[in-house]
Amino acid sequence: MTAVLLPYQQQWIADTAQVKVCEKSRRVGLSWGEAANSALEAAKQGGQDTWYLGYSQDMAQEFIRDCAWWAGHYQIAAEAMEQIVVEDEDRDILAYRINFASGNRITALSSSPRNLRGKQGRVVIDEAAFHPDLPDLLKSAFALLIWGGSVSIISTHFGVDNPFADLVNDIRAGKKPYSLHRITFDEAIEQGLCQRVFAASKRIWSPEAQATWAEEIRAIYRPNDAEELDCVPSNSTGAYLSRALIESRMSSDCKVLRYTCAEGFDQLPDHVRATHAEEWLEREVAPLLATLPRTARSSIGMDFGRSGDLSVLIPLLEMQGLERVNPFLVEMRNVPFKQQEQIVFWITDRLPRFGYGAFDARGNGQYLAEVAMQRYGSSSIAQVMLTQNWYLENMPKLKAAFEDGTLASMPKDRDILDDLRAITVVKGIPRIPEGKTKTGQGQQRHGDAAVALCLAWFASNQGGGSIEYIEVPLGGYSTGQAAPSNFMRPTTSLDLPQIERRGDW
Known part of the structure; x- marks a missing residue:
């Protein structure tokens, strides 16, 4: 037997949240x-009355x-629809009502916030984006909670700057x-709308x-089908993060460390490449790691690139006040796979209280x-496929971190600014669009x-695995030597054998 309601209608009804919101296409039958x-x-x-x-x-x-x-x-026993007049201090309000044998009723009112004064029950606000004073209407509605x-708040979009x-x-x-x-609209069609x-119109479907x-x-x-059918607010093609907002979180105390390998570097012997990377890490990264507070909880985000795009590694430290700071950022250009692995592991091993990474x-x-x-365990590493749904869920959280100052600092750098400004809303989803940009030196980005930072922010909000740490010194060592004693190192039985082999790059 065919269900009367389509799956998305059933999901809406099954949701028992006290406040639920739906952004929708026109005419999909949610009302x-x-x-x-x-x-x-x-x-x-x-049961309850509905307003x-x-x-x-x-x-x-x-x-x-x-x-x-x-x-x-x-x-169900119910009376016919009746037209009623609700008395108001300014003017009488025309409303429509059905009374049920249970003693409950459904009443349809105009959108004035004062109409909900003294009411109890359920509130349904339909096409909320088109109400003249949605914020005040919501205030009145939430009093019923x-x-x-x-x-229940239902609407098609009506502009990117709309309260909805x-x-x-x-x-x-x-x-x-x-x-x-x-x-x-497309999702509704997939679930049986057509x-x-x-x-209903007695047409033959195929x-x-x-x-x-659909066409x-x-x-x-x-030309408004994106907003009317695809849940994309209009006028949403500009940068997702303003320059002023980004710069307000930038600090010259945070560094960008750039490691670039020359053409042919990948053809050098293993020990030459490993030594070159190790020397760079000791010279550029080790002094910064030595200044990090050892009580802070750390997480990392890693966007990968090999021959064209950059690889970017961003550590975040969660401070005592729960704000996150990015003490430094590592960019790798044209770096072989094995050296990227070497650099990422070398840095992560030495971060204080490492909890979670998103790659x-x-x-x-x-x-x-x-x-x-x-190396670090499945409970501490997320292998992220950067889908549109992932961006849709996580980019707004990153933006909120910029706005409320939870992301407290990151490097003051022109290329990083350009990367973050590259986030745009594409079909309603904040993401990095297709296409490349170039730096002032003509290098491709x-x-x-921006992707690495979003991954790092995601990682900083995860629980992380149960990794225990011991203190060991900062600095390199070779196979057979005693472990250094000034960096934090995982000591789980799963990870220890791989970590003890660090000198065998």
Whole structure:
């Protein structure tokens, strides 16, 4: 038997969060699904009233009619829709209502915040982006939560600077503890929207007919189809992070360390390459590591590149006040795989209280991500496939860290600034777009530091494995020598054999 509701409608109804939000395409039937939920809630003994707020009278009437249809579908005793007048201190308000045998009711009001004064129950705010005063409306709605109510916020986007877009971004950034749903036109089609439309209009469905129908709908909405159908707020093609915001977190005390290998370096003998990298680490990195507070918890993010893009390694230290600082950043250009492994392990072994690392595991980066996991354990290393969904979930959290100062410092450097400014919103997702940029020296970049920083921020918010540490000195050693005693080194049985072989590069 075919379900009446499509999967995304079922998921919305099944979500029992006190506050839930959905950014959606036009005409995917989510309000109709919400009407199904409202009718069920009103029919229950011990259920709740529902207060529906659309931005127009037509929306109010349509929602109440949908609730009445669902009451009939459920064979629930309910009165016919009635038109009522709600007295207000400024003017009387026209509203629509259905009363149920349970004693509960569904009432559709206009969008004025004062309409919710003294009310209890569930609040549904439909097409929230189009309400004239959404922030005040939400304040009034949230007052109902104290007595066990709930708030459902549904909308298509209406511009990147709209309060609804801000609300969605705050949820993704972790600033608001609300449940978030996203339904694009294409996702709705994949879950059966076109078949449902064709069945209702008595048309014969086929894959070809569906493709034609989808293109016809897109043609109707162009040039605004991205916003109307794909959940992409308009005017969202600029830089995701402003220059002023980035520079406010930059410090000249944080360093960028650049290690570049000449052409043909990868053809040199193993011991020559290892010695060259070791000498650079001792000269450039060791003095910085010696200044790090040994009580800070550290994490790393690594964006991988080999022949074209850079590899960027970013450590973050979590300080006593929970702010994160980036004491230095390592860029590697044209560095062989084995030396990248050598550098990453050398630095990570010496970071204070290392807890977690996130590695770009796409393409050739999968090798380094895998050996890091084998060295430090799967509970301490994330092998990240940088998908659109990963960016969608994690880039807003990085932006929030810039805004609230949780990311307290990072290197003051023109190339790092350019990398971070390269983050743009592509089809509603903040990410590094395709294409390359060049530095003032004509060298190629592709937002590498921005990706590494996002990975590092992700890593800094993970739990990390149960790695115990001992103190050993900072400096190199060869096979058979006693271990140095001034760096922090993992001592788990899983990792120790590989660490003891460090002199055998």
